[in-house]
Amino acid sequence: KAGVTQTPRYLIKTRGQQVTLSCSPISGHRSVSWYQQTPGQGLQFLFEYFSETQRNKGNFPGRFSGRQFSNSRSEMNVSTLELGDSALYLCASSRGLGETQYFGPGTRLLVL
Amino acid sequence: DAKTTQPPSMDCAEGRAANLPCNHSTISGNEYVYWYRQIHSQGPQYIIHGLKNNETNEMASLIITEDRKSSTLILPHATLRDTAVYYCIVRVGSNTGKLIFGQGTTLQVKP
Numbered sequence: 429k430a431g432v433t434q435t436p437r438y439l440i441k442t443r444g445q446q447v448t449l450s451c452s453p454i455s456g457h458r459s460v461s462w463y464q465q466t467p468g469q470g471l472q473f474l475f476e477y478f479s480e481t482q483r484n485k486g487n488f489p490g491r492f493s494g495r496q497f498s499n500s501r502s503e504m505n506v507s508t509l510e511l512g513d514s515a516l517y518l519c520a521s522s523r524g525l526g527e528t529q530y531f532g533p534g535t536r537l538l539v540l
Numbered sequence: 541d542a543k544t545t546q547p548p549s550m551d552c553a554e555g556r557a558a559n560l561p562c563n564h565s566t567i568s569g570n571e572y573v574y575w576y577r578q579i580h581s582q583g584p585q586y587i588i589h590g591l592k593n594n595e596t597n598e599m600a601s602l603i604i605t606e607d608r609k610s611s612t613l614i615l616p617h618a619t620l621r622d623t624a625v626y627y628c629i630v631r632v633g634s635n636t637g638k639l640i641f642g643q644g645t646t647l648q649v650k651p
Contacts, residue, residue, distance in 0.1 A: 529639065530586055
């Protein structure tokens with residue numbers, strides 16, 4: 429069974445731009461979560477989706493948003509990029525809420 | 541904030557068992573202990589999880605103390621490919637997959 433896939437794997441943007449990252453969960457998984465990893469803050473939870481509804485949100489500004497589609501695929505968007513948004517963005521999927529999460533390889537975003 | 545405490549780093553000789561400790565003294569009765577590892581710049585890899593009983597799978601064993609305030613992840617025969625950051629996580633709540641990561645333990649397996 430294929431794992432979690434994330435596209436693109438690498439991305440370079442400039443300050444003020446916006447970016448959209450994509451995540452395809454493991455087949456049959458209906459829950460998707462997003463995390464941000466930086467050297468200074470470590471791995472931090474962004475948000476969690478299940479059945480196209482956001483179920484949980486971490487402590488991030490409103491510039492960070494996401495959505496989930498009916499096929500469980502998910503996207504996250506960051507608007508008005510700042511230098512501090514440079515990070516590895518990780519997506520994880522699980523069969524349902526509260527079940528074991530499996531992570532994708534991540535998208536590495538560099539903001540210049 | 542993370543509900544777990546782990547040593548920042550540990551060494552292990554190749555072929556020997558690696559025992560990684562984790563303290564979670566404020567764990568609640570219905571909270572699971574999860575272990576993930578992250579090899580440099582890759583996504584975290586699920587290893588094992590447990591509630592009360594000891595658990596074993598093809599990767600590792602998880603020993604949880606009777607009072608559930610601490611646990612130990614055991615890699616029975618460590619190899620160089622087991623060098624990674626190991627995260628012990630208490631998953632808060634049963635209706636969410638939200639994981640709160642701490643700083644983890646960097647395990648260095650040496651030849």
